[in-house]
Amino acid sequence: MDGHLRDRFEQATAGDPGAPPGELALAAITEGGRIRRRRHRLVAAGVAAGLVLAAGGLTAANLPWGAADRTATPPVTIAAAMVPVSAPSCSQSPVEDHATDLAVFLATEATDRQRDAVAAAVRDDARVDAVVFESRAEAYQRFATLWADSPDFVAAINADDLPESFRLRLTDPEHDAALRARFAAMPGVAQILGHRCPTDAPVGGLR
Amino acid sequence: MTDTSTVAPGPAVWSRARRRTKEARDQEFTAFVEAAGTRLRRSAYLMCRDWHLAQDLTQHTLAKMYASWDRVRTSASVEAYSRRVLMNVVFDQQRRHSGSEIVLADLPDRPDAGTTGAPELRVTLVDALARLDVRDRAVLVLRHAEDHSVETVAAILGLSVSAVKMRNARALERLRAQLGEDFLNR
Numbered sequence: 001m002d003g004h005l006r007d008r009f010e011q012a013t014a015g016d017p018g019a020p021p022g023e024l025a026l027a028a029i030t031e032g033g034r035i036r037r038r039r040h041r042l043v044a045a046g047v048a049a050g051l052v053l054a055a056g057g058l059t060a061a062n063l064p065w066g067a068a069d070r071t072a073t074p075p076v077t078i079a080a081a082m083v084p085v086s087a088p089s090c091s092q093s094p095v096e097d098h099a100t101d102l103a104v105f106l107a108t109e110a111t112d113r114q115r116d117a118v119a120a121a122v123r124d125d126a127r128v129d130a131v132v133f134e135s136r137a138e139a140y141q142r143f144a145t146l147w148a149d150s151p152d153f154v155a156a157i158n159a160d161d162l163p164e165s166f167r168l169r170l171t172d173p174e175h176d177a178a179l180r181a182r183f184a185a186m187p188g189v190a191q192i193l194g195h196r197c198p199t200d201a202p203v204g205g206l207r
Numbered sequence: 208m209t210d211t212s213t214v215a216p217g218p219a220v221w222s223r224a225r226r227r228t229k230e231a232r233d234q235e236f237t238a239f240v241e242a243a244g245t246r247l248r249r250s251a252y253l254m255c256r257d258w259h260l261a262q263d264l265t266q267h268t269l270a271k272m273y274a275s276w277d278r279v280r281t282s283a284s285v286e287a288y289s290r291r292v293l294m295n296v297v298f299d300q301q302r303r304h305s306g307s308e309i310v311l312a313d314l315p316d317r318p319d320a321g322t323t324g325a326p327e328l329r330v331t332l333v334d335a336l337a338r339l340d341v342r343d344r345a346v347l348v349l350r351h352a353e354d355h356s357v358e359t360v361a362a363i364l365g366l367s368v369s370a371v372k373m374r375n376a377r378a379l380e381r382l383r384a385q386l387g388e389d390f391l392n393r
Binding site for chain 1: 241249252262333351352
């Protein structure tokens with residue numbers, strides 16, 4: 001079935017008018033060169049290079065691709081620095097199933113109404129034992145504390161760059177899959193991370 | 208190098224060295240575009256249903272990569288990285304022109320201008336894709352048009368593996384609803 005599906009996608013692009021790759025490269029070099037020069041000027045003006053990175057919508061080039069690679073110390077980049085950090089007593093990498101705690105991150109562009117809908121859903125769900133909401137300001141506080149020794153990073157990020165999140169403790173890890181499916185389907189939810197934690201860990205399993 | 212003693216040391220050597228670096232960089236970058244450009248443009252087309260826009264999005268993606276090429280070239284997978292940049296460019300574009308999302312969501316009664324004499328099938332799949340949530344569409348394009356593993360798709364889109372599986376299943380279900388059972392099963 002997969003091969004068949006691939007053929008269908010292949011056929012769908014059969015109308016490709018084509019474009020000489022050399023020209024494409026040249027155009028990208030011209031436009032990319034402008035971005036480079038603008039960035040150099042910004043850096044010269046004392047703005048942290050990381051800001052340009054974050055503003056450009058580029059995420060870290062050196063960010064490990066698979067979760068498996070995360071054991072190696074990643075080179076510190078803005079994107080890596082913004083990755084939520086597991087609480088010390090919880091599983092250090094996010095787990096895919098049977099999590100005791102979930103962190104539900106909202107998209108940075110989520111609307112107030114979407115947030116309120118998610119808030120109501122998590123608060124009214126009997127399978128959720130405890131809920132803590134982390135605002136952008138709180139997320140920023142946490143970020144600033146965590147990266148206190150890299151003032152450039154902290155200066156390059158502002159609260160609006162960080163997502164709001166709901167931190168949940170489940171009544172039973174058996175409910176993990178159903179809850180993830182439920183919340184992931186809600187508009188405004190960007191990502192859900194699960195951790196296995198002892199009962200005395202911070203709700204949500206993140207630092 | 209030999210003539211530097213007669214010239215003020217520094218700037219002349221520097222600019223020559225810089226020029227050499229730029230040449231090497233441009234060569235390497237051009238080789239990457241030759242290898243990956245067509246695939247990127249086709250994926251961009253599946254995302255936006257317009258070849259001209261796809262070309263623009265691809266160029267913008269490549270420009271961003273070129274601007275950071277010294278860093279990008281050392282990353283574990285330049286290919287996967289380029290998809291990540293492309294999808295971010297597509298998401299940005301969608302957000303900024305959220306009006307066009309409505310246009311895309313409309314039922315098209317005209318044949319796609321870019322694909323002259325396109326068989327019915329071609330219009331149908333791309334139109335069905337256009338009606339999906341943009342991130343669901345990205346999952347399908349990366350997973351099925353580009354044949355990346357679920358794990359790679361998750362890494363590219365910054366989603367969990369289970370979220371990718373869920374979006375994939377949901378999106379295929381919607382495609383099936385629009386295109387008929389035999390689209391997936393025949």
